[in-house]
Amino acid sequence: MTGTGFEITGAGAADLELMRDWAEEEGWNPGDSDRFAFAAADPEGFLIGRVDAEPVACISAVRYGAGFGFIGFYIARPAFRxxxxxxRLWRAGTERLRGRLVGLDGVVEQQDNYRTSGFRPAWNNIRLEGVPDGLGALDGAPVRGGVELVDAASLPFGQLAAYDRRFFPESRDAFLSAWTSLPGRTALAAVRDGRIEGLGVIRPAAGPSRIGPLYAAHPDVAAALLRALARxxxxGRIAVDVPDANPTATALxxxxxxxxGFETARMYTGPPPALDLAGTYGVTSLELG
Incomplete structure (x- = not known):
């Protein structure tokens, strides 16, 4: 039974850092500065459950646009499970997203519970880790057919945001701007004749550095971005969450x-959105989609 001292509140800056620490303890290896981009996505989308003022559980329920939402960070401290x-926190999070198509990345042990809440699997994300072969490729060198790798910040942000919309159900400009530009991160775009044909971001973490998103028009572009980011x-140790809906990516x-490493299931409450999965070689974030 829950005690009378339980309350749910919005997460502040210190709470977001605590949520990152809890995710680290769960073995998820979150990016060191992810919380700053998360706050930009939806400042009110992060909830903390407290018992007599002590944080004991958390969840994120982030709204995107008018019709999409994403749930993540669903953690209860071991002593309070x-x-x-x-x-109760789950119900508060899902209520915040009522009326929207909702997605999440569910760890294996929770997927049956998510099914009872109306979520259905669309694909699995497989975390692949290690030091990629062939790190000698030079940044900015031609990749194939005139494609070059450039600093993503050198491109108009509107061009980056429009490209990202091929891979995500709604615009997420505030999040994307922070995600690609936070200190310590590197964001590279693959460009040919002024068109973006790939995008990748690497960020530091306690374990292997995390790569995501990783988008590419061709496997050669994906491999070049992966190697350049791993440098x-x-x-050179990296981790990337690869959708098995793109078998070319997992084989590459x-x-x-x-x-x-481990895997999660991307699940939705309704029909999966139309996304460029053939061009998705690594998802952006298991917490925010």
């Missing part, structure tokens, strides 16, 4: 020497 706090990781990265 099985007491009803998590489900910014300590020891396995061929580059990356090995599976």
């Amino acid at each position: 099985g007491q009803g706090y998590g489900i 910014h990781a300590p020891g 990265f396995a061929g580059l020497g990356l090995v599976p």
